[in-house]
Amino acid sequence: MLRPEAAAALVLLLVWPGAGAERNEPPPCKEGRECFDYTLVCAESGYEARLYPASTWVGTRVNGSAYLPSVVKSFWRLFHYIQGRNQLKVHIPMTSPVLTRVKDEPGSQEFEVYFMVPRAFQELPPTPTEDTVFLERFPELRIYARYFGGWLTDENRKTQLHYLDGKLSHDGRATQAGQHFTAGYNSPMELFKRRNEVWRLADGDLGCSPTSPE
Structure with missing residues (x-):
């Protein structure tokens, strides 16, 4: 658990608009961490079109909170799952990205946050406790992504x-219509070369x- 002074510094970094700003786009996957692989269909100025395969995720749902507190609360629920709070009591490696499904309804405070299950557990993932x-x-996903x-x-x-x-x-x-996703690729402890989508x-x-017009 973070010490109070470390938690305060983290909150300051999260709300400071210039914190961790990057000029160069970092790669989506870090060495040693499994990523949600995709096929790049095409790239345009400002976005990419991607095709993702069907996949299994572990998720949680939070209601009644703003975006950032909901993501933080959800992260720790899912982190406990991969640390052994599952029926097999096994440690499951962290993957990227952390996905958040957000409803587009004005004032909505319902968020669903997901960790991808690693390949080794995709077919038979441990049941959460x-x-x-x-x-x-997740079915096959056809995505427009902006970094x-x-x-x-x-x-x-x-x-x-x-x-x-x-x-x-x-x-x-x-x-x-009705929803979008955010994708975060970094640990909260990584202050630089951060990637979001x-x-x-x-x-x-x-x-x-x-x-082309018809």
Whole structure:
């Protein structure tokens, strides 16, 4: 557990807009950590179109809190699962990214946070022992993703999502309404070379260049 002074410093870093800002885009996967692999369909200025395979995740749901406190609370629930709070009592390696499903409804305070289950446990993942933690099978995902650095806060989540939506609208790319995802690739202790993303699920053909009028 973080000491009080360390926790206070972490909170300060999370709310300081310039903290951890990066000029160069870091790679999505760090050496030694398993990542959610994808096929890059195409890349446009401001976003990428990606195809992700079906996969199994462990998740938890939080209601009634703002984005950042909800993610922090959820993180520790899932961290306890991979540290042994599962029926097999096994340690499960951490993966990337940490996904958060966010409803687009104004004022919504319901968030679902997920860790990907490593390949070794994908087919038969250990059952959680906590009632607030569940396993979920994701179908193949067709994603539009936008990268940004620094710390993932509620403010920059909304800013980056607005930019992504504008680019996709300009290019005539349809997305599924009602939800979006955030993806975080770093430990809270990593102050630099941070990578975050906002995701939209594609509705229809997955591509980058502007669609031709019919």
